[in-house]
Amino acid sequence: MSERKEPILVVNNLKKYFRTKKGLLHAVDDVSFTIDEGRTLGVVGESGCGKSTLGKTIMRLTEPTGGEVFLQGEDIVSMNEGRLRKARLKMQMIFQDPYSSIDPRMSLAQIISDPLKVNRLCSSKNEIDERVDRMMRIVGLAPRLRESYPHELDGGRRQRIGIARALVLDPKFIICDEPVSALDVSIQAQIINILMDLKEEKGLTYIFITHDLSVVKHISDEIAVMYLGQCVEKAPSEELFLNPVHPYTKALLAAIPVPNLSKRHARPTVIKGEVGNPIDPVPGCRFAPRCDYATQKCTGRNPELREVAKGHFVACVLYNGEM
Amino acid sequence: MDTLNNTLLKVENLHVVYKARRETVYAVNGVSFCLKKGETLGLVGETGAGKTTTAYAIMRVLPDRTARIVNGIIEFEGYNLLDVPENLMRHGIRGEKIAIIFQDPMSALNPIMKVGDQIAEALKFHNKEDLSPERIEEQVDRTLELVGIQKERKYDFPHQLSGGMKQRVVIAIALVCEPVLIIADEPTTALDVTIQAQVLAMIDELREKLGTAMILITHDLGIVAQMCDNVAIMYAGEIIEIGSVEDIYSGKMQHPYTAGLFGSLPDLEKKTDRLHPIEGLMPDPTDLPKGCKFNPRCPRCMDICRNVQPEFTVEGTHKVACHLYGSGKGRGIDE
Amino acid sequence: MVMNKKPLRSMSPLQETIYRFSQNKVSLIGLAVVLLLIFIIIFGEFISPFENGVKQNIRMRLQGPSAEHWFGTDAYGRDIFTRVLHGTKYTMMIAFPATFIAEVIGIILGACAAFYSRWFDNILMRVLDVFQAIPGQLLALAVVAALGGSLFNLVIAMLIARIPASVRTARSIMLSLVGQEYIDAARSYGSRDYHLIFRHVIPNSLGAMIVSMTINLSAITLQVSSMSYIGLGVSPPTPEWGALLSEAREFIITAPHLIIFPGIAILLTALSFNLVGDGLRDALDPRLRD
Numbered sequence: 009m010s011e012r013k014e015p016i017l018v019v020n021n022l023k024k025y026f027r028t029k030k031g032l033l034h035a036v037d038d039v040s041f042t043i044d045e046g047r048t049l050g051v052v053g054e055s056g057c058g059k060s061t062l063g064k065t066i067m068r069l070t071e072p073t074g075g076e077v078f079l080q081g082e083d084i085v086s087m088n089e090g091r092l093r094k095a096r097l098k099m100q101m102i103f104q105d106p107y108s109s110i111d112p113r114m115s116l117a118q119i120i121s122d123p124l125k126v127n128r129l130c131s132s133k134n135e136i137d138e139r140v141d142r143m144m145r146i147v148g149l150a151p152r153l154r155e156s157y158p159h160e161l162d163g164g165r166r167q168r169i170g171i172a173r174a175l176v177l178d179p180k181f182i183i184c185d186e187p188v189s190a191l192d193v194s195i196q197a198q199i200i201n202i203l204m205d206l207k208e209e210k211g212l213t214y215i216f217i218t219h220d221l222s223v224v225k226h227i228s229d230e231i232a233v234m235y236l237g238q239c240v241e242k243a244p245s246e247e248l249f250l251n252p253v254h255p256y257t258k259a260l261l262a263a264i265p266v267p268n269l270s271k272r273h274a275r276p277t278v279i280k281g282e283v284g285n286p287i288d289p290v291p292g293c294r295f296a297p298r299c300d301y302a303t304q305k306c307t308g309r310n311p312e313l314r315e316v317a318k319g320h321f322v323a324c325v326l327y328n329g330e331m
Numbered sequence: 332m333d334t335l336n337n338t339l340l341k342v343e344n345l346h347v348v349y350k351a352r353r354e355t356v357y358a359v360n361g362v363s364f365c366l367k368k369g370e371t372l373g374l375v376g377e378t379g380a381g382k383t384t385t386a387y388a389i390m391r392v393l394p395d396r397t398a399r400i401v402n403g404i405i406e407f408e409g410y411n412l413l414d415v416p417e418n419l420m421r422h423g424i425r426g427e428k429i430a431i432i433f434q435d436p437m438s439a440l441n442p443i444m445k446v447g448d449q450i451a452e453a454l455k456f457h458n459k460e461d462l463s464p465e466r467i468e469e470q471v472d473r474t475l476e477l478v479g480i481q482k483e484r485k486y487d488f489p490h491q492l493s494g495g496m497k498q499r500v501v502i503a504i505a506l507v508c509e510p511v512l513i514i515a516d517e518p519t520t521a522l523d524v525t526i527q528a529q530v531l532a533m534i535d536e537l538r539e540k541l542g543t544a545m546i547l548i549t550h551d552l553g554i555v556a557q558m559c560d561n562v563a564i565m566y567a568g569e570i571i572e573i574g575s576v577e578d579i580y581s582g583k584m585q586h587p588y589t590a591g592l593f594g595s596l597p598d599l600e601k602k603t604d605r606l607h608p609i610e611g612l613m614p615d616p617t618d619l620p621k622g623c624k625f626n627p628r629c630p631r632c633m634d635i636c637r638n639v640q641p642e643f644t645v646e647g648t649h650k651v652a653c654h655l656y657g658s659g660k661g662r663g664i665d666e
Numbered sequence: 667m668v669m670n671k672k673p674l675r676s677m678s679p680l681q682e683t684i685y686r687f688s689q690n691k692v693s694l695i696g697l698a699v700v701l702l703l704i705f706i707i708i709f710g711e712f713i714s715p716f717e718n719g720v721k722q723n724i725r726m727r728l729q730g731p732s733a734e735h736w737f738g739t740d741a742y743g744r745d746i747f748t749r750v751l752h753g754t755k756y757t758m759m760i761a762f763p764a765t766f767i768a769e770v771i772g773i774i775l776g777a778c779a780a781f782y783s784r785w786f787d788n789i790l791m792r793v794l795d796v797f798q799a800i801p802g803q804l805l806a807l808a809v810v811a812a813l814g815g816s817l818f819n820l821v822i823a824m825l826i827a828r829i830p831a832s833v834r835t836a837r838s839i840m841l842s843l844v845g846q847e848y849i850d851a852a853r854s855y856g857s858r859d860y861h862l863i864f865r866h867v868i869p870n871s872l873g874a875m876i877v878s879m880t881i882n883l884s885a886i887t888l889q890v891s892s893m894s895y896i897g898l899g900v901s902p903p904t905p906e907w908g909a910l911l912s913e914a915r916e917f918i919i920t921a922p923h924l925i926i927f928p929g930i931a932i933l934l935t936a937l938s939f940n941l942v943g944d945g946l947r948d949a950l951d952p953r954l955r956d
């Protein structure tokens with residue numbers, strides 16, 4: 009993996025299964041990708057398809073069931089506690105819920121400085137204060153809020169705290185788990201702009217998880233579409249929107265309500281059925297029960313990701329070239 | 332202003348406040364709009380704009396202890412709903428003529444009652460002439476089929492259904508008495524995009540079939556474009572722009588807040604470098620700014636905006652409350 | 667959902683709790699009684715010297731309340747007011763440390779159980795199951811019967827009786843906290859387990875733990891008294907409240923004041939701790955904010 013510019017993150021066949029009362033829940037099932045430095049990978053999919061679990065497994069907040077994760081060549085999965093803590097300095101996460109992801113008992117300055125304190129990165133209190141101030145300025149939190157507590161702030165400001173907390177360690181790579189889904193559109197746009205500014209200034213690499221396709225197109229270089237724990241299509245962002253191939257991606261794109269009158273009264277093509285159940289799935293395409301093109305070929309064996317155009321991968325028997 | 336005979340609902344100068352612990356929350360401040368039979372009005376605004384409060388005021392289901400309707404008229408089929416006794420509201424209007432679909436399907440259903448029974452109950456409650464059990468059963472089945480759920484599922488409890496199916500049941504309960512007006516309060520916010528598309532398509536189809544009028548509350552300008560005939564944009568408890576969808580989406584004579592909402596959305600067709608968000612935050616509803624409520628965030632704010640509340644400027648069906656338009660009152664005074 | 671509301675002034679969660687508690691009249695009365703109890707414990711000697719409560723005076727036995735003896739006198743002519751007054755100290759000397767230690771042990775074991783969920787939790791829960799199969803009162807009785815009825819032994823007995831319940835409470839509070847996303851966040855930026863426990867889990871559980879502590883306190887007060895009442899508490903001359911009741915048993919009809927005043931003291935104390943606990947619970951409940 010080192011001929012071209014070294015990818016910052018390599019994920020190989022990552023799996024995370026949860027044992028539940030009803031059976032084995034395949035939250036993330038055999039997902040692989042690489043991200044080059046300074047690029048953004050968007051991960052889209054509907055609720056419960058395993059996006060957050062993917063993020064948390066890469067961070068090793070939950071132990072993977074199988075697979076490999078390399079951060080700048082270092083194997084995250086087999087690291088011991090101490091080395092993992094070191095590796096996490098380079099890799100941070102912004103969480104989905106700006107309410108539950110922030111300790112309500114800490115003041116804003118305490119929250120942002122906590123990563124510095126637990127890693128003993130600063131020698132003096134002054135230095136900590138300075139870095140906290142700088143972080144607050146960068147994410148657009150007024151200095152007078154230093155001693156405020158989260159319950160006094162709105163969702164947008166709370167999410168800025170989450171961003172500042174992730175950034176204060178100066179990571180190279182950030183996993184953004186739906187950082188704007190809980191926010192109003194006007195606040196959402198403010199936060200997205202901050203994230204894009206940071207990316208340019210600091211050369212950050214993102215995994216940007218979301219269920220909102222319009223947001224993901226705006227911010228990503230490459231997009232992976234997930235369905236029930238698996239990656240069904242992966243392509244450069246422009247390409248995916250211009251030329252979606254997988255039936256699920258097509259349905260997903262058709263379902264976005266566009267804020268102009270062009271599609272008005274043209275009844276959208278609605279896909280039938282609901283997202284299935286990730287417990288003990290049988291081999292075969294997991295989208296088959298909802299797919300208009302499903303045939304016998306689709307069952308029995310998982311379709312593999314195949315390259316259909318440069319950098320454009322699809323897991324669907326219609327495009328596996330063998331037929 | 333409209334030919335009165337086909338006006339179904341007319342809300343005029345509605346003011347609602349919440350009194351909570353020595354504070355007064357000014358939630359709805361002078362909302363007026365008109366809805367004709369069979370028409371769909373989109374009520375758009377961000378969190379705290381007062382959308383739900385307006386809907387609850389129409390249904391008269393505001394919390395007794397804190398909420399006060401300070402002023403206003405809500406005229407429905409010629410009656411002022413604010414004068415109708417609660418008893419009549421409960422047995423003649425609420426659920427029967429006006430039905431509401433709540434944002435959260437999980438909390439709108441009784442968790443320990445089979446969904447079929449919940450639909451039957453709504454039916455029984457609103458029918459004075461007693462229906463025979465068979466007739467009720469029949470109607471429950473029909474309604475479930477109408478919202479795309481097999482009738483065998485009526486023996487399921489809410490937790491056995493997915494989010495989308497629960498929302499369908501909530502819609503079935505709303506529709507079972509064939510109301511003339513449905514108020515849908517963010518009916519798809521809790522759902523996934525593909526399920527949202529299914530539910531919206533279904534609502535649209537049913538509404539057309541039954542000729543029901545609808546107030547669709549949402550913060551999603553995409554849904555409005557797809558579903559609505561008219562649109563009202565709310566900010567800080569006021570309607571700041573109202574008109575037909577064409578008026579609002581044409582971008583002509585646009586209120587700066589509406590422009591900001593559109594600017595905040597990433598465009599799927601064009602690649603833009605940055606979004607154009609509205610700076611700042613919603614005003615505190617206990618302490619609203621003087622003049623135009625949007626003035627602290629408005630990029631085109633003028634002196635007059637800080638002192639004088641703008642009136643509607645009318646152009647055909649399109650009305651905008653902003654000093655930029657109209658008699659030109661505001662223009663010359665720009666700093 | 668008031669997301670955009672400016673706070674009146676910036677308050678830490680602690681300040682806010684105090685403010686909200688202070689708005690609750692009934693709980694303030696409870697707090698006043700608790701403060702009065704503490705005052706009595708510290709300054710009881712100056713109000714009425716302990717001497718008066720042990721000095722026997724047969725000629726003055728079983729007198730009703732009077733200007734000289736506010737609560738009357740007992741079978742040995744001792745001043746009941748003084749005995750009740752000083753009884754506060756003995757009852758509280760058992761109840762306070764027992765509650766406090768039980769809570770601390772509860773927090774520590776609860777936090778460990780919530781954290782090392784797999785094995786530690788399993789073992790702990792089984793041990794607690796065994797303990798909880800025996801009623802707490804019985805357990806306390808057994809301990810006192812085995813060790814004898816000194817103040818210290820009573821504290822131990824109360825501890826053993828209350829610890830299982832407080833560990834369980836603490837564990838369930840902490841389990842709900844460990845599921846919070848901010849714990850994941852803290853772990854993701856490099857916090858070690860003890861950081862997570864001491865910086866996040868314990869501070870966030872404190873509110874709920876204090877509530878359970880006040881309620882425990884009231885329960886222990888009653889339990890201590892009932893132990894002394896059946897003669898298994900502190901030894902006779904010590905004016906512990908339950909012991910006072912016990913001594914008064916024979917005179918229920920002839921001299922009811924013997925039983926009324928200590929009884930009121932016990933009830934009032936238990937009640938006021940409960941009121942304070944309820945007030946704290948309301949003040950800490952975020953759902954009741956606004």
Ligand SMILES: Nc1ncnc2c1ncn2[C@@H]1O[C@H](COP(=O)(O)OP(=O)(O)OP(=O)(O)O)[C@@H](O)[C@H]1O
Pocket residue numbers: 026027028033034035053054055056057058059060061062104219286
């Ligand atoms: N700790 C857990 N134990 C058991 N099942 C879990 C656990 N965490 C997640 N799951 C399950 O794994 C699947 C994927 O969950 P995940 O939270 O990753 O989805 P998601 O794509 O992030 O969804 P959302 O958009 O709702 O956040 C779901 O079916 C979920 O119920």
Ligand SMILES: Nc1ncnc2c1ncn2[C@@H]1O[C@H](COP(=O)(O)OP(=O)(O)OP(=O)(O)O)[C@@H](O)[C@H]1O
Pocket residue numbers: 349350351356357358376377378379380381382383384385394397550616667668669
């Ligand atoms: N019961 C209540 N007591 C006090 N204030 C309330 C109450 N309900 C709503 N409010 C306040 O009234 C204002 C309008 O609220 P409303 O729920 O109508 O907004 P909304 O437009 O429906 O927002 P959302 O998109 O969040 O549902 C808000 O500032 C809100 O905080």
Ligand code: SF4
Pocket residue numbers: 254255256293294295296297299300301302303305306311323324325326
């Ligand atoms: S593999 Fe078959 S079922 Fe799956 S998406 Fe392709 S055509 Fe549809």
Ligand code: SF4
Pocket residue numbers: 586587588623624625626627629630631632633636641652653654655
């Ligand atoms: S009235 Fe003034 S402040 Fe308000 S929207 Fe128009 S220009 Fe902006």
Ligand SMILES: [Mg+2]
Pocket residue numbers: 059060061104185186
């Ligand atoms: Mg998630």
Ligand SMILES: [Mg+2]
Pocket residue numbers: 382383384516
């Ligand atoms: Mg609402």
